[in-house]
Structure formats: C-alpha cells, structure tokens
Amino acid sequence: MQYWALINNVKVGPLYFDQLCAIGVKRDTLVWREGLRQWMPADRVPELMQLFPQHVSRLVQCPPTYLAWAVVLTLLCCLPAGIVAIVYSSNVESKYAQGDLAGAQRASQNAQIWCILSFVLGIIGLPFAFITGMPFNWLV
C-alpha cells in the first residue's frame, strides 16, 4: 500500500508505510491512500492509528489525582500515609502538564494505592488503638 502525505501543504509520496513513519507523520497530518474518499488526518486512518499509541488516552482527560481523598484521609485517619498520596497527586498534575501521560497514570495509581493503604491501615489500627490508647484518651 502506498501513501501520500500533505506536509507543509506539499504533497509527499508515494510512500510506503515505513517511509511514512520515517518522515514523522503527526496525528493531524493529512494522509491519502487508495480507498480513501478524501485526505484524512493520520490518526483517523485505521491502519495508521497504531503510530499514535496515545490516540485513546489523549482524548481522556488528566487521570484522577485523588487529592480530595488524600486530604480527607490525612485529617481523619491519623496516619501520615495520606501525605504520600498528596505528593503523588502533585506528580499526576506535573507529569500531565509535561505531556507524560503514562507517568501521570502511574502517579495516579500510586496516589490511589496510598489512599487505600492509609484507609486500610487506619482500620487495622483500630483495635490496636482501642487497647493501647486508653491512657491517651484525652488526646484524640
């Protein structure tokens, strides 16, 4: 299959798939091949979508930061684990701002894990806190 690409308003082609990759087609570069009714953005051509692995995730907004849960858990669960979650929350934002979606998603997962960890440790700590906390009754 041979392709033509429109780069800086200049028709380039015919190109084979590999050559198309090599000239650095962007997702919005207009491309045509036999079988297409008109020029189409490269990321709309089915077999070219794989060139743009972020095609799907670009459409999804920034992954969740879990900041709300992290703050609530820090204030209510009595464990500093929530603070780690807040640090990961900020990583989500900064990675997303840099365009590093995979990194943002990893940070988002970590933030979620630390939120869950904070909550679970809080629950596990309950019986322990009941027993050991008696003398500190007035403190909490």
Add this chain to the structure above:
Amino acid sequence: MTAGRNYSIALLVCIAAALLCCVYFYFDPGDSAFFPKCPFLVLTGWQCPGCGSQRAIHALLHGDIAGAWSYNALLVLAIVPVAVLLTAEMLRCRYPRFYHAVNSQWSIWGCFAVITAWWIGRNIF
C-alpha cells in the same frame, strides 16, 4: 473511574458519613474510652495532622466552633476546600475543566504545605 462507580462511592461515603455523624453527635470522644486513639500519637508521642479530629467533629456537630478550633484547627479550616475538592471529584467526568482547575499544581502543593506546616507546627508550639 466511570461515572457509575463514582456515584456508588459517593452514596456509600454519604451513608457512612451520616452514620458516623450520629455516633459523634451522641457520644463525646473526649469522655469515652470506646473511641479509637491515634496510633501515630501512641507510637511516637507526636500529634499527627488529624489528631483531635474526633473531638473537633463532636464539637462542630454541637455548634461549638471555638471548641472544634482548639481540638483541630486545620479540620475546621479544611471543611470548605475539602467540600469543593470532593464535589470536583464527583463531577470529574461531567466537568473536567472544573476538576482540572481545582486539582492544579498550586492547590495540591498548597494542601501539602499547609498540612505539613500544621503537622510540624502543632508539635512545636
């Protein structure tokens, strides 16, 4: 996270919060031995950012803002920002821009700085 899962989490949290509010309204955590103590405080002797939250919630439910302030000032200050954050969290799919604005770099580092400062400050002063 899908919208459906978001709503069921919100519902669960609301039910749990309502139940806990009842408990904290009728029982004073400061008077009763049946409320959990902060494990961090017991282990280290230092107060964590959340210490005093239970008594502060009891005071707040009885309209005693000054009392709540003295138990955990940050909890009182955090009510409005946390309400905004949770709303943004629930409406993330519908209003991504609002979510993005609320969860900006500034607000996240702000939360981190305020909580850390509160944590250190309350143990020093």
